[in-house]
Amino acid sequence: MKDIYVGHFSYVLGDLEQTVEQTVEQNRTVIKDPEKFRSAGFDKHHICSPSTTAYDLAVAAVKPIAKYLNQVGVIIYSTALPINANIGTTFEETKDIKDLTDFPGSHLQSDFGLNDAWVIGLDQQACTGMIGSFKLAAALLRDTPQWSQILCVTADRFPQGSLYEQSYSLISDGASAFIISTEPIPGGFRYVEHHAITNGGMANTNDDATIGNFFPNTIDCITMNVKRAGLELKDINWMVVQNINVNAWKIVCSPSLLDYDITRVFHPSLPMMGHMISGDCIVNTQMLIESGKIKPGEYVLLYMVGYGLTWQSVILQYCG
Numbered sequence: 001m002k003d004i005y006v007g008h009f010s011y012v013l014g015d016l017e018q019t020v021e022q023t024v025e026q027n028r029t030v031i032k033d034p035e036k037f038r039s040a041g042f043d044k045h046h047i048c049s050p051s052t053t054a055y056d057l058a059v060a061a062v063k064p065i066a067k068y069l070n071q072v073g074v075i076i077y078s079t080a081l082p083i084n085a086n087i088g089t090t091f092e093e094t095k096d097i098k099d100l101t102d103f104p105g106s107h108l109q110s111d112f113g114l115n116d117a118w119v120i121g122l123d124q125q126a127c128t129g130m131i132g133s134f135k136l137a138a139a140l141l142r143d144t145p146q147w148s149q150i151l152c153v154t155a156d157r158f159p160q161g162s163l164y165e166q167s168y169s170l171i172s173d174g175a176s177a178f179i180i181s182t183e184p185i186p187g188g189f190r191y192v193e194h195h196a197i198t199n200g201g202m203a204n205t206n207d208d209a210t211i212g213n214f215f216p217n218t219i220d221c222i223t224m225n226v227k228r229a230g231l232e233l234k235d236i237n238w239m240v241v242q243n244i245n246v247n248a249w250k251i252v253c254s255p256s257l258l259d260y261d262i263t264r265v266f267h268p269s270l271p272m273m274g275h276m277i278s279g280d281c282i283v284n285t286q287m288l289i290e291s292g293k294i295k296p297g298e299y300v301l302l303y304m305v306g307y308g309l310t311w312q313s314v315i316l317q318y319c320g
Contacts, residue, residue, distance in 0.1 A: 061176055134194055152179070189319060243276065243284075
């Protein structure tokens with residue numbers, strides 16, 4: 001099986017930065033006490049101004065890595081929210097379904113001149129969509145020899161007037177992107193293994209039940225990912241995780257559960273952006289690279305959970 005490589009991570013946040021206090025005052029949260037957010041690790045987040053679309057975010061995330069897009073065979077465009085999976089705006093007036101099939105992935109292909117790329121829209125994986133992109137892209141590259149490079153993008157913004165709190169986490173609008181390739185990428189990673197769990201029976205569960213099921217399924221997903229990679233948990237040098245309540249990871253890593261060194265759980269972007277829908281893992285991975293803490297040969301496990309409910313994990317090895 002040929003090796004697959006990942007790199008050139010990029011991201012962008014909504015253009016308006018707000019503190020927890022500002023968002024609570026604007027009635028954009030269920031929790032009305034800012035200190036409850038702050039005690040969970042949240043400080044600020046980013047939302048979009050009314051004129052900024054999810055597609056604007058996608059374009060902004062891809063621009064910094066556009067110079068590396070020279071052999072793109074596929075674009076995987078992931079959205080957590082179905083409303084962001086098209087950019088048509090006139091259906092209510094015209095009743096023409098063509099407006100509902102005005103897909104952002106096609107526009108991205110055209111705007112960046114990726115004329116030979118096949119476009120795939122990935123949704124119904126909520127906040128785990130970007131990790132799902134790793135698996136899908138690796139499988140496509142191994143199955144189709146003529147493809148050597150895939151662009152993975154995710155972009156979401158909440159509709160105007162939305163609450164910016166989900167399952168007790170503060171949300172940011174944003175987009176992220178990376179390139180996956182059959183050739184090594186300077187400063188990037190080697191793709192190792194992926195694992196996913198979906199429990200459709202909990203698709204419409206409430207926040208408390210979601211949190212309650214976070215712990216056992218997180219343990220199962222991470223443990224199975226490590227096992228499928230032929231590794232042991234002690235081999236995982238870093239866990240790059242979702243920006244949720246900091247105390248949740250202390251519980252997950254406790255000796256009675258995962259028994260993992262909490263100082264190796266990496267999510268430094270949490271205070272400044274909260275939970276950026278499906279982009280947390282990309283932002284935190286880029287910050288891990290920039291920190292200089294990761295060394296060549298070390299293994300990194302990226303982990304996310306999303307509505308559906310779906311849990312996904314991917315293991316990468318840093319090439320440097």
